[in-house]
Amino acid sequence: YSAERLLLAALCSVCQALQDGMLFPTESPSREVKDVSGLWIFRADESPERSRGFEQQWYKSPLAETGPVIDMPVPSSYNDITQDAQIRDFIGWVWYEKDVWVPARWIQDRGTRIVLRVGSAHYYSVLWVNGVKVTEHVGGHLPFEADISGVLRQTSGNQCRITIAVNNTLTLETLPPGTIQYMTDRSRYPAGYFVQNTNFDFFNYAGIHRPVLLYTTPKAHIDDITVETTFSDNIGLVSFNVSVLGSSKAAVKVTLSAQDGRCVASADGSRGVLKVTDVNLWWPYLMHENPAYLYSMEVQATAEDGQTDVYTLPVGIRTVKVTSTQFLINNKPFYFHGVNKHEDADIRGKGFDWPLVVKDFNLMKWMGANSFRTSHYPYAEEILQMADRHGIVIIDECPGVGIKDIRSFGNVSLAHHLTVMEELVRRDKNHPSVVMWSVANEPASEMPPAGFYFKELVSHTRSLDSSRPVTYITASNYARDLGAPYVDVICVNSYFSWYQDPGHTELIGLQLNTQFDNWYGKYQKPIIQSEYGADAVPGLHSDPPMMFTEEYQKTVLQNYHNVFDQKRKEFVIGELIWNFADFMTSQSIIRVVGNKKGIFTRQRQPKAGAFLLRERYWRIANETGVLPTWASCITVI
């Protein structure tokens, strides 16, 4: 299968330290953004080796001239858009194309740099503009871009044909890993029959999942900005580092403004520290009466020719620290009462969708959640920006999910995993909402290579960002977990009375207490229950409770909560329900049209468990935090 060979070659060629920044494209006096998402055309390469598109060079001419094409929305997964099961379950190369107009002045002004950026595409992508290859990228969930100024000026000018080939094949070395299995028994499978095997529990949606943008910068431009914040008494400190490309002598000026527009600090130079008197700290939702305070940092870089590039970055001033029993935000104990999510919804699959994002934040705030984990991959940047603005705290996870095969602990895998962490930290380092990195979910951390693998991974992540703790999510036994010595916080998933002792909710108390005491006894690190829960098919009832009913889900949660309430006085620093909403999985005998552990349905309607959690989270917030005045009516529930 040619895609596997191509992928391995691509993986090896990109295993080098990242050179450039990946600032979120925003408009400014010197920058324009043109969203070219919308309706694209699409063709799946159904040839046996999935290689016809490359052999026939589909990028060289309009895609419609190569064969039949269909409409495809961007952003969206392609899987659930048609009535064709073959498209839903397709594995291999699919081709997207769109013709766009580039403003003439962008082309004419040679001082303008034109960039094409894809928010994310699942999984391995190759990009052409007017038939010329401009970049390729391995990995979903993270952005990639190419400077296309040269290509546009050399080819046909204002008209721009963008072609993107995307391949969803997963191999032992990709993140997440997977394998392609050929079925050779001719009495059961036709010739050439293959399947993609994975070890994760969500549907492997594919396509262009986030917006495709064209944006401009001046030739000499701000390439990256890194801020780190701290404070002492009422003085906030913002250290900044600005990198400029296209000019070696650009003059950099940095200005920090408060929410009312007042300038509170400024400095000249590409590195420095801004001092903010009477600082307004960035506080999580429900921890302060004025949470999520954001300053605005304007960076100006003026090149020798007088051209100035301007970029504005929201900055929240806050600190994060971990002790052996606590998670401290701004030196105050923070208790995670939140959710695990997925990027997942009807029709669009993992495609970015503003109505869904805003609805989900409204639901999280309604239920009194102060945090979520980006299980099991990085979410759209727009989601992190929402979290910054609403004070929702994030554990930011990379796509290291389902690492179960010992062959996925090899050097190529590790090198790629380190690169993905570099891409993740580069993208998300400036978000105050992000308080911890998670490098993996439920890897086979008891396998001998895991010790070395996680030592490297955690220490590399720390070297990229020393201001945040690092963890991974374990489901392994405390005595056999080889990565736990390296992490800052222990995150444990467990499913008592579900996958173990199904139906026996009376055992949860004993088993959960044992779990916590064992882990704490061995490592003396704070613990987050990073997943727990039970499936509930909405509308299914029974009393006494039986598995799959709403009552059973509630009973499981209540039993977990009793133990959390004892242990949060000691070293348990958080609880994240699995899951916020029902989500699609691959088909199997343990899934009824997807995973039903949501406390909301996939359409975001509450099950009984949602009301239980709402009461609990507001009660905890009432005990530990400061509620906003508008919320006083909710606290009486």
Ligand code: BDP
């Ligand atoms: C956990 C996994 C999560 C699954 C969940 C489940 O981390 O991805 O969806 O189990 O089975 O172990 O519901």
